Amino acid sequence: MTSRHNDSSTTQRRTIRPARGFEARSGSAACLVVLQGQRLGQRIDVGEQVVTLGRAPECDFQIMERSVSRQHARIWKEPNGYRIKDLDSTNKTLLNDQPIIEAELKDGDHISIGSCVLKFMERSSVEARYHDEIYQLATMDPLTGLYNRRHFLELLERELARSASHRRALSLLIIDLDHFKSINDRYGHPAGDVVLKQVAVALQALAHGEILVARIGGEEFAAMLPEQGVADAGAFAQRLCDSIAALDLGEQAGVRNVTVSIGVAGWNADAATVADLLRAADAELYRAKQGGRNRVCIAA
Ligand SMILES: Nc1nc2c(ncn2[C@@H]2O[C@H](COP(=O)(O)OP(=O)(O)OP(=O)(O)O)[C@@H](O)[C@H]2O)c(=O)[nH]1
Numbered sequence: 026m027t028s029r030h031n032d033s034s035t036t037q038r039r040t041i042r043p044a045r046g047f048e049a050r051s052g053s054a055a056c057l058v059v060l061q062g063q064r065l066g067q068r069i070d071v072g073e074q075v076v077t078l079g080r081a082p083e084c085d086f087q088i089m090e091r092s093v094s095r096q097h098a099r100i101w102k103e104p105n106g107y108r109i110k111d112l113d114s115t116n117k118t119l120l121n122d123q124p125i126i127e128a129e130l131k132d133g134d135h136i137s138i139g140s141c142v143l144k145f146m147e148r149s150s151v152e153a154r155y156h157d158e159i160y161q162l163a164t165m166d167p168l169t170g171l172y173n174r175r176h177f178l179e180l181l182e183r184e185l186a187r188s189a190s191h192r193r194a195l196s197l198l199i200i201d202l203d204h205f206k207s208i209n210d211r212y213g214h215p216a217g218d219v220v221l222k223q224v225a226v227a228l229q230a231l232a233h234g235e236i237l238v239a240r241i242g243g244e245e246f247a248a249m250l251p252e253q254g255v256a257d258a259g260a261f262a263q264r265l266c267d268s269i270a271a272l273d274l275g276e277q278a279g280v281r282n283v284t285v286s287i288g289v290a291g292w293n294a295d296a297a298t299v300a301d302l303l304r305a306a307d308a309e310l311y312r313a314k315q316g317g318r319n320r321v322c323i324a325a
Pocket residue numbers: 026027168201202203204205206207209213214215216217218221242243244314318
């Protein structure tokens with residue numbers, strides 16, 4: 026069990042929910058990439074749907090800056106291309122450094138909203154693919170293909186802001202492999218890697234709907250359960266725990282079975298920030314380890 030957690034990323038969100046594993050990988054026709062500002066490098070696919078940008082939580086791309094209007098600008102597709110419109114913002118939308126009311130978007134255009142600079146790109150462009158690769162490298166864990174810690178915490182931060190503004194439940198699981206060091210020591214590091222990959226696949230397979238799984242540490246995973254209270258999250262955690270214990274890892278790993286301990290915590294007045302939530306789930310994980318491992322402990 027490793028030590029952890031004080032990260033606190035920017036409070037942002039996308040209403041276009043990330044797909045599990047890969048974020049917004051569908052073949053949209055165009056995208057925006059954040060060149061400057063919070064969420065640097067993030068890509069926002071601009072498909073057939075209208076994309077709104079602004080400070081309000083309902084915006085598809087939220088920019089949490091006071092100089093940004095709640096509904097600042099809108100981008101949409103027309104038969105002959107994409108267009109952008111300023112929504113009567115106080116501080117204007119700039120296109121290639123010029124204020125606009127409405128304009129056509131061309132590949133490579135820079136959109137400035139507050140201190141945020143977005144680059145508009147046609148999805149077919151080589152540069153868009155390059156940004157895709159870079160973004161994936163920044164957000165994914167290369168061993169398991171799950172989201173990495175940094176990206177998971179950023180998504181958790183956004184989801185928590187959304188839960189807080191809508192007074193909706195949100196739960197977090199921290200899932201830690203039991204006695205993983207002894208697996209490495211006994212069967213070798215490559216065998217340990219195989220176990221990590223197999224556990225990642227199993228967790229991902231069990232994560233249905235909006236549940237988001239990530240690898241947040243060496244032998245540590247996390248799951249975010251939007252709109253689920255601790256009772257449901259605890260039941261889900263128990264299913265994970267039982268499924269991992271029942272998993273036959275086969276010949277490749279050397280070891281045939283592995284177990285996990287899981288700590289569960291829910292967003293509430295006492296766990297109002299990501300750091301609080303992580304701390305609460307972590308405390309429960311500690312209890313699960315102390316209680317004998319291969320078990321779930323849930324914050325009251
Ligand atoms: N194979 C492999 N091992 C890793 C990786 N990252 C971390 N580890 C190992 O994970 C082990 C974690 O050990 P500990 O933190 O002592 O935890 P543990 O042995 O699982 O014990 P408990 O958590 O108390 O049940 C260490 O041996 C790390 O070297 C990785 O990417 N691959």
